[in-house]
Amino acid sequence: MSHVKSQTILVTGGAGFLGSHLCVRLLGLGHRVVCLDDFSTGSRDNIEALLSHPGFSLLEHDVTLPLADEPAEVDLIYNLACPASPLHYQRDPVRTTRTIVLGALNMLELARRRRARILQASTSEVYGDPEVHPQTENYCGHVNPIGIRACYDEGKRCAESIFVDYHRQYGVQIKIVRIFNTYGPRMQVGDGRVVSNFIVQALRGEPLSVFGSGEQTRSFCHVSDLVDAMIRMMNTEAGFIGPVNIGNPVEVTMIELAARVLRLSGSGSGMVYLPALADDPARRQPDISLAMQRLGWQPLVGLDEGIADTVAWFRSVLEPVSAGVPESPYRATPASGIHAWN
Ligand code: NAD
Numbered sequence: 001m002s003h004v005k006s007q008t009i010l011v012t013g014g015a016g017f018l019g020s021h022l023c024v025r026l027l028g029l030g031h032r033v034v035c036l037d038d039f040s041t042g043s044r045d046n047i048e049a050l051l052s053h054p055g056f057s058l059l060e061h062d063v064t065l066p067l068a069d070e071p072a073e074v075d076l077i078y079n080l081a082c083p084a085s086p087l088h089y090q091r092d093p094v095r096t097t098r099t100i101v102l103g104a105l106n107m108l109e110l111a112r113r114r115r116a117r118i119l120q121a122s123t124s125e126v127y128g129d130p131e132v133h134p135q136t137e138n139y140c141g142h143v144n145p146i147g148i149r150a151c152y153d154e155g156k157r158c159a160e161s162i163f164v165d166y167h168r169q170y171g172v173q174i175k176i177v178r179i180f181n182t183y184g185p186r187m188q189v190g191d192g193r194v195v196s197n198f199i200v201q202a203l204r205g206e207p208l209s210v211f212g213s214g215e216q217t218r219s220f221c222h223v224s225d226l227v228d229a230m231i232r233m234m235n236t237e238a239g240f241i242g243p244v245n246i247g248n249p250v251e252v253t254m255i256e257l258a259a260r261v262l263r264l265s266g267s268g269s270g271m272v273y274l275p276a277l278a279d280d281p282a283r284r285q286p287d288i289s290l291a292m293q294r295l296g297w298q299p300l301v302g303l304d305e306g307i308a309d310t311v312a313w314f315r316s317v318l319e320p321v322s323a324g325v326p327e328s329p330y331r332a333t334p335a336s337g338i339h340a341w342n
């Protein structure tokens with residue numbers, strides 16, 4: 001158990017991929033966690049084991065609506081509620097924009113009433129298809145405002161603007177992190193993002209679906225590093241609001257990623273080339289100088305190590321009897337003392 005002061009922390013989107021890892025880490029640090037989620041893309045399985053933890057409570061709620069029963073006490077809010085996979089956020093684009101924008105307004109109002117500090121999970125998508133490489137926080141981006149990704153990209157840009165205005169206009173303590181592609185255990189089998197798609201296909205013996213030429217790049221960060229950075233950002237001094245890029249700067253093409261997944265999963269299923277997606281960014285790589293300097297943070301999990309961890313987890317989901325539950329070095333730190341909740 002940590003020596004830090006115990007706080008009450010609201011995590012919106014707490015039943016999702018990133019949110020559930022964050023809930024586990026915060027409970028491990030001795031905080032009380034209120035998980036708010038509507039289970040639209042998250043899963044009850046992700047938090048099932050947390051329900052018996054005395055410090056954990058669940059609020060089933062849609063962030064587009066104001067909170068009727070708001071927690072009596074809230075010190076910190078991590079605002080993650082939002083579909084993150086292109087497959088999910090493009091399914092109902094109007095709802096995606098509503099979730100991001102109304103969710104930001106509702107959570108900022110809560111933060112204002114309760115004098116809570118609030119962190120926004122923004123995204124590298126605010127840079128769109130970037131003309132600056134690698135991307136630094138002062139780059140204003142290159143987004144197609146009427147494209148199929150705009151509901152998410154422009155929604156997240158609008159949320160950043162609302163956050164900064166609540167800070168300037170009402171003095172709300174805000175933090176903004178721009179998260180680059182993050183992967184790891186607890187992604188859903190049907191999530192649709194590239195790492196989970198490739199691993200599930202490799203384990204099922206299906207060819208890996210490479211969209212377009214496969215020469216487009218991304219930089220992938222393991223979820224344990226991401227959670228570490230988010231908590232560090234929340235704990236920076238009040239005057240520092242960001243935005244700060246969080247990601248692993250190792251940049252790979254989708255062909256390279258597919259080759260690594262095939263090697264690390266021992267699969268011989270190969271690749272199949274499918275039509276390119278509209279508005280798919282060609283390159284993406286974070287400049288993390290600011291995070292290194294202000295958060296004293298840098299990613300620790302290499303891509304091969306992280307993929308192997310994620311392969312082991314998907315194997316346990318797809319072949320639960322033969323594979324068992326894998327031992328992951330990342331899902332609980334020795335200091336957390338809550339291995340039962342991983
Ligand atoms: P996820 O889809 O696994 O999690 C999102 C969670 O939000 C789910 O539990 C979902 O049920 C919940 N949610 C969605 N709409 C809601 C609503 N209206 N009310 C209440 N809950 C709602 O996605 P994730 O990868 O865990 O992403 C979490 C956050 O991080 C998102 O805000 C996303 O934009 C941001 N982000 C993630 C990545 C990444 O690579 N994972 C990259 C950039 C930004």
Ligand code: UDP
Nearest residue numbers: 086193194195197209210211216254277280
């Ligand atoms: N991608 C792919 N095959 C898939 C899923 C995605 O080649 O099955 C590509 C996609 O075209 C994009 C990259 O992988 O260039 C990352 O896609 P993802 O949906 O994971 O995230 P985002 O586009 O939001 O960065």
